[in-house]
Amino acid sequence: SAVISQKPSRDICQRGTSLTIQCQVDSQVTMMFWYRQQPGQSLTLIATANQGSEATYESGFVIDKFPISRPNLTFSTLTVSNMSPEDSSIYLCSVFVEPYEQYFGPGTRLTVT
Amino acid sequence: GQNIDQPTEMTATEGAIVQINCTYQTSGFNGLFWYQQHAGEAPTFLSYNVLDGLEEKGRFSSFLSRSKGYSYLLLKELQMKDSASYLCAVRDNYGQNFVFGPGTRLSVLP
Numbered sequence: 001s002a003v004i005s006q007k008p009s010r011d012i013c014q015r016g017t018s019l020t021i022q023c024q025v026d027s028q029v030t031m032m033f034w035y036r037q038q039p040g041q042s043l044t045l046i047a048t049a050n051q052g053s054e055a056t057y058e059s060g061f062v063i064d065k066f067p068i069s070r071p072n073l074t075f076s077t078l079t080v081s082n083m084s085p086e087d088s089s090i091y092l093c094s095v096f097v098e099p100y101e102q103y104f105g106p107g108t109r110l111t112v113t
Numbered sequence: 114g115q116n117i118d119q120p121t122e123m124t125a126t127e128g129a130i131v132q133i134n135c136t137y138q139t140s141g142f143n144g145l146f147w148y149q150q151h152a153g154e155a156p157t158f159l160s161y162n163v164l165d166g167l168e169e170k171g172r173f174s175s176f177l178s179r180s181k182g183y184s185y186l187l188l189k190e191l192q193m194k195d196s197a198s199y200l201c202a203v204r205d206n207y208g209q210n211f212v213f214g215p216g217t218r219l220s221v222l223p
Contacts (some may be wrong), residue, residue, distance in 0.1 A: 033211065042200055043156070043213040058210070079180075092155060100144060102211070104155035 002027050002095050012111045013083055020079045021108045023093035028073035034066070036089045037107070043067035043092070043109040049076050083112045124220045129191050133217045135184045135201030146173050147186045147221055148200040150216070156200055159187065169170045188219075196221045202214035 013019050023032070030050055032046040034100055035043040047057045055068040072075045080087050088111050094104045117137045125131040135143070144163040149158035162177035162184060174187040182193055188195055201214040 042216045043202075045211055045213075048210070100146065101158055102146065102148075102159035103158070106155050 001101070002097060002103040003030060004093060004095065004103055006091075006093060006105040006108050008108060009106065010109040010111075012113060014113060015084055017083055018079055018081045019083065019110060020077050021091055023076045023078070023094075023105055025074045025095055029095040030073065032076050033072065033096065034068065034076075034078045034103075035092045035094065035104075038089050040052060041108060046078070046091075060091045080110065083110075085112045088112045114156050115203075115212045117201055117203060117212055119199075119214040119217045121215065122218045122220070124194075125188075125191055127191055127193060127221055127223050130187065131188050131191060132221065133148070133201075133219065134199060135186070135214055137182050137184070137201070137203050137212075137214070139203045139205060139212060141205040142179065142203060144204045145175075145177055145184050146202045146204065146211070147184075148202065150198045150200060157174075159199075161183045191221050193221050193223065195219065 005024045007022045017068045032045040032073045037043050045058050046061045049055045049068045049070040051070050051073050067079045090107045090109050091108045092104050094102050096102045119135050131175050146161050147159040150156040160175035163176050168174045172189045177184045198216040198218045200216045201212050
């Protein structure tokens with residue numbers, strides 16, 4: 001199993017600013033994901049962040065807007081840059097432990113005003 | 114393309130059995146997953162199918178038919194605490210991508 005913590009748990013930010021979300025895992029894992037979840041909606045994968053390689057972004061998400069760092073096997077950050085109200089959402093990190101278990105962090109609730 | 118469908122909402126009675134269906138059309142397949150998500154909380158893993166057939170885990174069972182692009186989650190002896198959203202997700206061939214369905218919001222009534 002894996003226990004994941006995220007910081008901050010929530011934040012209210014002004015348009016045009018940036019926020020960096022931290023994700024800490026209690027064990028070493030290779031595969032880590034960042035998701036976005038609008039209230040009442042399902043999860044949308046933003047990017048895959050494996051240690052030792054560049055993050056892989058899904059269609060509709062770009063590195064300039066959502067830069068990701070993965071300096072080691074227990075930590076990652078996602079930055080939401082130049083925010084607009086459309087970026088208001090819950091951001092979750094998760095780790096995948098083969099062969100089939102995916103664990104999620106508690107999420108970061110972001111509101112952009 | 115990637116497309117996963119689930120019913121939006123379902124209602125069932127405490128003690129009953131409910132089946133939540135999931136159909137998928139994805140460019141690759143390396144497993145189907147079910148997650149439970151209570152309001153305001155993170156999703157938690159329920160079950161995993163990669164081969165056809167039924168996987169049983171206590172009150173929860175999940176079925177997969179790869180040829181039909183179809184899965185269901187079966188919840189038995191429903192309890193009030195089972196009221197939650199249930200998310201179906203497919204992992205692609207390369208294992209680097211998870212596609213989530215829209216989720217089914219289940220309400221269990223007394």
